[in-house]
Amino acid sequence: MNWNDHLPALILIIPLFGAFIAPICSLGGKTARNFLLVVISFITLIVAFMLWRHVLANGISYYVMGGDKFNLSLPSGMALPVRIILEVDAFSAFMALCGAIVSFAGALFSVNYMNRFSGMGRFVSLYCLLTTGMLGMMVTGDIFNFFIFIEISSIASFGLIAFWRDKPTAIEASFKYALISQVGSMLILIAAGTLYGKYNMLNMAAIGSVLKMGTMEKLALVFLVGSLAMKCGSFPMHMWLPDAYAEAPTGVTCLLVAVSQASLYGLMRVCYSIYGAAMGSSFIPWMIIVFGLASMFFGVSMAVVQHDIKRLMGYHSVSQVGYMLLGLGVGLLVLDDARAMADYGFTAIKGGVFHIFNYTMYKALLFLTAGAIYYATGKRDLNEMGGLARRMPYTTFMFVIAAAAISGLPPFNGFVSKLLIYESSFAVHPFLAVVALVTSVLTLASFVKVFQTAFLGPEKNSLAKIQEVPAAMLIGMAVLTAAILGASLFPSWTLSTLVEPAARALVDQSGYIGAILGGGM
Amino acid sequence: MRPLSVVVRTGCDFFAWFMIVFGVNIVLHGYMTPGGGFQGGAIIATFLVFLLVAYGGKKVLSWANETIYEILFEELGLLCFFILAFLGLNNSFFYNFLAVPLGTVSSGILSIFPSSGTTALMSVAVGIEVTGALSLVILTMFKGIRLFIQNPPEEELGHDR
Amino acid sequence: MIGNAPFFAVGVLFLMGLLGIFMTKNLIKIAIAVTILGSSVNIFLVALGYRTGGTIPVHFLAGEGTTMVMPTPQAMTLTAIVIALATTALLLSLIMLVWRHYGTIDVDEIRRLRG
Amino acid sequence: MKKTIFIVAAIILGALVCGALDNIHTFGEPGKTPMDDYFLANSLKTLSTENVVTSIVFDYRGFDTIGEAAVLFTAVCSIGAIFREGRGKH
Numbered sequence: 001m002n003w004n005d006h007l008p009a010l011i012l013i014i015p016l017f018g019a020f021i022a023p024i025c026s027l028g029g030k031t032a033r034n035f036l037l038v039v040i041s042f043i044t045l046i047v048a049f050m051l052w053r054h055v056l057a058n059g060i061s062y063y064v065m066g067g068d069k070f071n072l073s074l075p076s077g078m079a080l081p082v083r084i085i086l087e088v089d090a091f092s093a094f095m096a097l098c099g100a101i102v103s104f105a106g107a108l109f110s111v112n113y114m115n116r117f118s119g120m121g122r123f124v125s126l127y128c129l130l131t132t133g134m135l136g137m138m139v140t141g142d143i144f145n146f147f148i149f150i151e152i153s154s155i156a157s158f159g160l161i162a163f164w165r166d167k168p169t170a171i172e173a174s175f176k177y178a179l180i181s182q183v184g185s186m187l188i189l190i191a192a193g194t195l196y197g198k199y200n201m202l203n204m205a206a207i208g209s210v211l212k213m214g215t216m217e218k219l220a221l222v223f224l225v226g227s228l229a230m231k232c233g234s235f236p237m238h239m240w241l242p243d244a245y246a247e248a249p250t251g252v253t254c255l256l257v258a259v260s261q262a263s264l265y266g267l268m269r270v271c272y273s274i275y276g277a278a279m280g281s282s283f284i285p286w287m288i289i290v291f292g293l294a295s296m297f298f299g300v301s302m303a304v305v306q307h308d309i310k311r312l313m314g315y316h317s318v319s320q321v322g323y324m325l326l327g328l329g330v331g332l333l334v335l336d337d338a339r340a341m342a343d344y345g346f347t348a349i350k351g352g353v354f355h356i357f358n359y360t361m362y363k364a365l366l367f368l369t370a371g372a373i374y375y376a377t378g379k380r381d382l383n384e385m386g387g388l389a390r391r392m393p394y395t396t397f398m399f400v401i402a403a404a405a406i407s408g409l410p411p412f413n414g415f416v417s418k419l420l421i422y423e424s425s426f427a428v429h430p431f432l433a434v435v436a437l438v439t440s441v442l443t444l445a446s447f448v449k450v451f452q453t454a455f456l457g458p459e460k461n462s463l464a465k466i467q468e469v470p471a472a473m474l475i476g477m478a479v480l481t482a483a484i485l486g487a488s489l490f491p492s493w494t495l496s497t498l499v500e501p502a503a504r505a506l507v508d509q510s511g512y513i514g515a516i517l518g519g520g521m
Numbered sequence: 522m523r524p525l526s527v528v529v530r531t532g533c534d535f536f537a538w539f540m541i542v543f544g545v546n547i548v549l550h551g552y553m554t555p556g557g558g559f560q561g562g563a564i565i566a567t568f569l570v571f572l573l574v575a576y577g578g579k580k581v582l583s584w585a586n587e588t589i590y591e592i593l594f595e596e597l598g599l600l601c602f603f604i605l606a607f608l609g610l611n612n613s614f615f616y617n618f619l620a621v622p623l624g625t626v627s628s629g630i631l632s633i634f635p636s637s638g639t640t641a642l643m644s645v646a647v648g649i650e651v652t653g654a655l656s657l658v659i660l661t662m663f664k665g666i667r668l669f670i671q672n673p674p675e676e677e678l679g680h681d682r
Numbered sequence: 683m684i685g686n687a688p689f690f691a692v693g694v695l696f697l698m699g700l701l702g703i704f705m706t707k708n709l710i711k712i713a714i715a716v717t718i719l720g721s722s723v724n725i726f727l728v729a730l731g732y733r734t735g736g737t738i739p740v741h742f743l744a745g746e747g748t749t750m751v752m753p754t755p756q757a758m759t760l761t762a763i764v765i766a767l768a769t770t771a772l773l774l775s776l777i778m779l780v781w782r783h784y785g786t787i788d789v790d791e792i793r794r795l796r797g
Numbered sequence: 798m799k800k801t802i803f804i805v806a807a808i809i810l811g812a813l814v815c816g817a818l819d820n821i822h823t824f825g826e827p828g829k830t831p832m833d834d835y836f837l838a839n840s841l842k843t844l845s846t847e848n849v850v851t852s853i854v855f856d857y858r859g860f861d862t863i864g865e866a867a868v869l870f871t872a873v874c875s876i877g878a879i880f881r882e883g884r885g886k887h
Contacts, residue, residue, distance in 0.1 A: 006610065006614070009613075009614040013607070013614065016603075016863070016867060017603065019867070019870070020596065020599045020600060020603060020870070021596075021600070023591055023592065023596055024592065024596060027592075063613065063614075064613055065613065065614055065615045065859065065860040066609070066613060066614070066615035066616050066617065066856060066857065066859050066860070067612070067613050067616070068612055068613075068616070069612060069613065070612070070613040070614075075835070078831065078835055079831070080831055080832065082832050082835050082836070082857060083857055083858070084858055084859075084860045084861065118881055118882075118883030118884060119877075119878050119881040119883065122874045122875075122877050122878035122881065123878065125870070125871075125874045126871065126874050126875065126878065129867060129870070129871050129874070132867065136864070144758055144761075144858075144861065145860060145861055145864065148761065148765075148861055148864035148865065148868070149864060151765045151768075151769075151864075151868055152864060152867055152868055152871055155768055155769065155772060155868060155871045155872055155875060156871050156874075156875070158772055158776070158875060159772070159871070159874060159875025159876075159878050159879065160875075160878075162776060162779070162875075162878075162879050163878055163879070165779055165878075165879045165880075165881075168780075168783035168784060168792075171776055171779045171780055171783060171879075172780065172792060172793075174776055175709075175773070175776045175777070175780065178769070178772065178773055178776065179703060179712065179716065179773075182716050182719070182720075182769055182773075183700070183703065183716075183719065186696075186719050186720060186722075186723050189723050189727075189762060190696075190723055190726065190814060190817070190818075191817075193723070193726055193727050193730055193755075193758075194817050194818065194821055196730065196754070196755070196758075197730045197821040197822060197827065198821050198822065200827070200828075200829065200830045200831060200832050200833065201831075201832055202754075202832075214820065215816065215817075215820045216816075216817050216820035216821055219813050219814075219816055219817035219820075220817060222813065223813075223814075223817070551848065551851050552846050552847065552848055552851050552852075553740070553742070553846070553847040553848055554740065554743070554847075554848065555738065555740060555743075555848065555850075556848075556851075557760075557848070557850070557851045557854060557855075558855075559760060559764060559865075591873075595870065595873065598866075599866060599870060602863065602866060603863070606859065606863060614860075615856070615859040615860055615863075617844060617856050620843065620844045620845065620856075621845055622842065622843050622844075622845065623841055623842050623843075623845050636845040637844055637845045637846040637852070638844065638845075639855070639856070640844060640846050640851060640852055640855045640856050643855045643859070643862075644851060644855055647855075647862065647866060650866055650869070650870075651866075651869065654869045654870065654872070654873050655869075657873050657876075657877070658771050658872065658873055658876055661873075661876050661877050661880050662771065662774070662775055662778070662876060662880070664880060665775065665778055665779075665876075665880035666778075668778075668779075668782055668880065685823050685824050685825070686818070686819055686823060686824050687824070688824050689815075689818035689819060689821070689824060690815060690818070690819070692814075692818060693811060693812075693814045693815030693818055694811075694815075696811055696814050697807065697808065697810075697811030697812075697814070697815075700807040700810060700811060701804065701807050701808075701811075703807075704800070704803040704804060704806075704807050705800070705803075705804065726818065729824060730821070730827075731827075731833075732824065732825050733825060733826070733827065734825035734826060739837065739848070739849040739850055740847055740848045740849065740850075741840075741841050741847045741848075741849070742847050750837055750849070752827065752830055752833040753833060753836055753837065753849040753850045753853055754832065754833055754836065754853060754858075756850045756853075757850050757853040757854045757858060757861075758861075760850075760854060760865075761854075761861055761862070761864075761865045764865050764868065764869060765865065765868050767869075767872075768868050768869055768871065768872035769872075771872055771876060772872055772875055772876060775875075775876050775879055775880065776879070779879060
């Protein structure tokens with residue numbers, strides 16, 4: 001038995017198993033529990049890395065759940081797959097790698113951060129389940145299975161957002177998210193049901209091979225795009241996002257960032273791989289672009305007036321999601337126009353994909369530094385902080401790196417991805433690039449404000465006794481810092497190895513379909 | 522919740538056990554008649570609801586032990602399900618390695634299992650899991666009512682120092 | 683058109699659920715509306731699998747040579763029901779905690795998170 | 798004002814759902830159903846399972862079921878977490 005073949009299943013099995021044995025492990029005390037959390041997320045990271053290597057070397061890897069052979073996608077005498085198939089192309093593997101890195105960093109951070117709270121056995125279970133849901137959304141190739149993993153991740157996030165149940169705001173944020181996410185999930189289920197009813201299949205690649213645009217398919221696409229955009233925090237339904245991000249425990253917020261990226265992944269998978277060239281009109285791409293522009297601008301304009309450091313970062317998340325929607329929407333706009341695609345469309349997709357990596361890393365790091373400040377001082381209001389740079393030098397250093405990356409200052413990776421998005425969106429219409437630039441400037445202004453008020457300036461008397469956070473939290477942050485620095489120092493290597501295969505796999509609809517339908521024994 | 526009258530309690534004593542028998546029947550025959558793990562598990566979990574309605578919260582909470590429900594039912598069912606799925610990994614995860622096609626006669630160790638293989642066994646495992654999970658949901662939500670009686674509401678000491 | 687009456691019933695139920703979520707002020711009623719939304723989707727899935735004159739998809743109960751209804755939507759419905767149950771239980775628990783913190787379950791009076 | 802917008806949005810969404818459902822197939826007459834025919838034909842023959850729905854739930858789409866069990870487990874964990882006793886330590 002070659003373990004490499006089973007990697008797509010193992011990446012889901014391991015965190016799921018961790019979640020299932022967490023209640024038994026937590027009978028063995030605090031150390032066993034924390035050990036389980038860190039070890040499970042570390043093994044997941046290793047498996048995600050091996051999966052990424054495997055996919056880069058051998059092309060799309062797929063896994064038939066319950067088949068006679070793991071790669072027997074079509075049973076004898078059938079032209080279509082009947083079982084659940086996990087399909088991992090370079091884009092999925094790239095997303096899973098990002099998610100696993102963030103999950104590992106958040107787990108390391110949570111070990112110390114959540115130390116003084118009760119109910120940690122439940123926390124470990126829910127954290128592993130949230131990881132499972134996120135990774136499952138990224139690797140599955142079945143539309144109903146996708147719905148299941150969405151539900152796992154949303155229900156786990158409801159519980160984790162309300163984890164500090166003695167804070168009324170946490171309960172309220174969780175309830176708000178629960179309502180919005182339930183409406184969204186039901187719309188996704190209706191869309192999956194309509195697609196099943198018409199074509200009698202649930203596999204994404206198989207649906208993509210026979211899909212013809214009609215009234216029902218258009219409406220199903222609108223439901224899928226609308227609800228997934230809602231779940232990744234795009235503009236018209238973004239109000240749950242800052243609340244949820246601010247009220248969740250910080251290690252969880254860091255993972256929620258990656259979970260929203262999983263929703264974005266689903267959106268892109270639906271648009272590029274299921275509908276793809278069959279989409280025909282440019283209504284949906286423009287809808288995505290307009291969503292992106294609106295979330296960029298409104299998100300950042302709400303962010304600059306915030307005092308609460310985590311809410312401020314939550315609004316910045318809304319604005320950053322806009323960049324990815326813009327980049328990937330521009331790519332979608334020119335999907336069936338080969339010349340424009342080579343001209344600027346592929347650049348836009350590369351920018352969007354690279355920005356997913358960057359956003360996941362630096363936003364998670366920013367939330368972790370905010371959590372470190374909260375751990376040390378017990379405060380979240382910017383007006384009550386000051387002069388933290390002397391007391392917490394490592395946290396300050398990592399905050400500066402993350403803030404510079406998110407504002408798009410030249411040597412850092414945020415600059416590269418933003419530049420790719422600017423130049424490609426300029427080719428569509430200059431207005432898009434102008435909005436993106438203004439957003440970037442406002443982001444810079446906002447983070448300069450945070451840096452100046454929290455870390456510089458006179459030391460407050462109330463903060464005289466604080467000290468640097470424990471080592472495990474610093475290591476958690478350092479993992480993400482290393483990822484940011486790596487992508488900043490070697491941008492061309494990152495672009496060619498990490499980003500470009502992912503972008504190429506995203507565009508290649510026939511490859512995604514052919515791997516399943518052309519496969520078999 | 523207060524206990525109900527003695528008539529109700531006696532009736533409940535009698536009928537609650539039939540719910541368990543009925544549920545187990547549905548779980549065990551899930552692979553051939555309508556039913557299966559989820560439906561049967563949900564029926565078995567009504568046992569606790571019966572007792573809760575008839576005897577009131579105080580008594581039932583002293584009888585029911587949450588750890589037993591969690592470890593013995595929920596975890597056991599989940600892990601059995603998981604391990605049954607994992608054992609087929611030689612072919613693929615979730616491969617039905619015990620199934621015997623119709624018309625062939627099973628022999629040896631295989632003949633002690635139902636001929637539908639892991640389908641029937643997984644159904645039992647899920648039945649156990651759902652019993653534990655739904656009973657735990659009911660117990661935990663019922664215990665949650667006690668939070669209203671405590672005054673002032675308890676607070677975590679960790680954050681906001 | 684009239685042959686599709688079950689699908690229209692699903693659409694009307696879905697609309698009722700949405701209106702219930704947006705219009706009512708009581709959190710319990712909102713949770714009920716979410717349940718209605720879930721039920722409408724379940725009815726939709728079951729209706730999707732119906733074949734005229736079809737029987738139960740169990741072999742020895744249906745007999746030889748009869749048409750059976752499609753089994754996959756029923757399996758999907760089972761899954762969706764359990765998920766709806768889990769969500770409803772969680773929503774009700776959150777409502778209990780909201781009541782404990784605020785002493786009310788009216789939407790207008792619990793808005794502490796703004797801006 | 799805000800309420801009116803919500804109501805209009807809800808009605809539009811409901812109309813869209815009606816429109817999508819009307820265009821699938823006539824009720825009771827699905828077109829070609831290769832996947833379901835495969836299940837109906839093979840569940841008794843190769844798996845010896847009389848109940849086709851159970852064979853789908855636990856075999857053909859078994860991975861959905863483990864997800865579903867995980868959803869139930871998640872709900873139990875979440876409810877247990879938000880109703881937990883204990884106050885942490887300083």
